[in-house]
Amino acid sequence: MPPVVFWFLATLSIVAALGVVVQRNPVHSLLALVLTLISIAVLFIGQDAVVVGFLQVIVYAGAIMVLFLFVIWLLNLPMETGSTGRLAIKFLGTIAVVALLAELETFSMPAQLQIKFSATHAAGYGSIETLAETLFSQYLIAFEVTSVLLLVAVVGAVALARRSTTVEVQERAEQLAGREKAA
Amino acid sequence: MVQLSWLMALSGVIFVIWVAGFIIRRNILVMFMSIELMLNAVNLAFISLGSRLGTMDGQAIVFFVMTVAAAEAAVGLAIIISIFRSRETVHADDLTLLRW
Numbered sequence: 001m002p003p004v005v006f007w008f009l010a011t012l013s014i015v016a017a018l019g020v021v022v023q024r025n026p027v028h029s030l031l032a033l034v035l036t037l038i039s040i041a042v043l044f045i046g047q048d049a050v051v052v053g054f055l056q057v058i059v060y061a062g063a064i065m066v067l068f069l070f071v072i073w074l075l076n077l078p079m080e081t082g083s084t085g086r087l088a089i090k091f092l093g094t095i096a097v098v099a100l101l102a103e104l105e106t107f108s109m110p111a112q113l114q115i116k117f118s119a120t121h122a123a124g125y126g127s128i129e130t131l132a133e134t135l136f137s138q139y140l141i142a143f144e145v146t147s148v149l150l151l152v153a154v155v156g157a158v159a160l161a162r163r164s165t166t167v168e169v170q171e172r173a174e175q176l177a178g179r180e181k182a183a
Numbered sequence: 184m185v186q187l188s189w190l191m192a193l194s195g196v197i198f199v200i201w202v203a204g205f206i207i208r209r210n211i212l213v214m215f216m217s218i219e220l221m222l223n224a225v226n227l228a229f230i231s232l233g234s235r236l237g238t239m240d241g242q243a244i245v246f247f248v249m250t251v252a253a254a255e256a257a258v259g260l261a262i263i264i265s266i267f268r269s270r271e272t273v274h275a276d277d278l279t280l281l282r283w
Contacts, residue, residue, distance in 0.1 A: 001185050002185075003185055006185045006189065006190075010189075010193045013193070013197060014193075014196060014197065014200070017197050017200040017201065017220070018200060020200075020201075020204060020213070020216065020217070020220070021200060021201075021203060021204035021207065021208065021213075021217075026210065026212055026213065029213055029216065030216070033216055033220065036197070036220065036223075037220075037223065040197075040223060040224075040226075040227055043190070043193075043227060043230075044226075044227070044230050046185075047190075047230055047231060047234040048234060049230045049233070049234060049241075049242050049245075051242070052230065052242045052245050052246065052249075055246070055249060056223075056226075056249070059249050059253060060219075060223065060249065060252070063253065064219065064252065064253055064256045067256055067257065067260055068212070068216065068256070068260070071212065071260045071263065071264060072212060074264065075263075075264070075267050075273065077212070077273060086209075086276075089206065089207065090207050093203060093206035093207050094203065094207075096206065097199050097202055097203045097206065100199050100202060101195060101196065101199040104195035104198065104199065105192055105195050108191050108194075108195060108228070109188050109191060109192075110187045110188055110191065110235075111188070115236070117187060117235040117236065118235070118236075118237060120237065121234070121237055122237065125237065125239070126234075126239075126242065130239055131239060131242055131243065131246070133239075134239040134240070134242070134243045135243055135246065138240075138243070139243050139247070142247060143247075146247060146250050146251070149250075149251065149254055150250065150253075150254050152254075153253075153254030153255070153257050153258050154254075154257060156258050156261070157257040157258050157260070157261040158261075160258065160261035160262055160264075160265050161260075161261040161264045161265060163268075
């Protein structure tokens, strides 16, 4: 990945991420978010993590964002008016965030990590075969547990989002009564 | 050649932007988006370090993080929908009562 490409994507993702935070309209936030996700995905691909980069576009920028969009439209959210929060929270939050940034940039730098890095990749690094080999040998148990987790999450989401059964029974009774009247 | 430190710095900056989004915004949906994307900023650090170490472990972990994020998004949005049904608001400051 040439440095020019990196700087372009870095600028794009930071600007779009700031856009998510400052937009009043939830749909605009979401669009800025998709832009951020796609630029991060290109950064993945630029580092030979091709499969994960495409998964990021399909799963994150595709599926999860569409889910958010559905919810925004389902709830029929209006654009926020007035202030987006309390001034004290904004002030203290900004201080806390700057402190966190300073801490991260101090302690997560490679010079601090005392590891010997090299950028040479073996043949097939990042391809779907090597990823599958890693997943199904070293991380097999985690992979299987994840499948159970997904099942539980889907069942839980359906159970949480459906209306209570009493309401359903009442509605069905009303529908039937309406049909009988029509007949 | 892109330096590893640049990538780690970018990951840190994006992460704290979304921490700020979570703290400052009061709209539950935007707060939830911020949580999702903190995970993504950390994924960038995983991929960068894994790429420099030449191992596939970073990518495997990112794969799991994405899966868990998808599950979390489904459950979280379901919770937001059911809250909205009973309270008719997505403003976090209006959701201070535990019992209704």
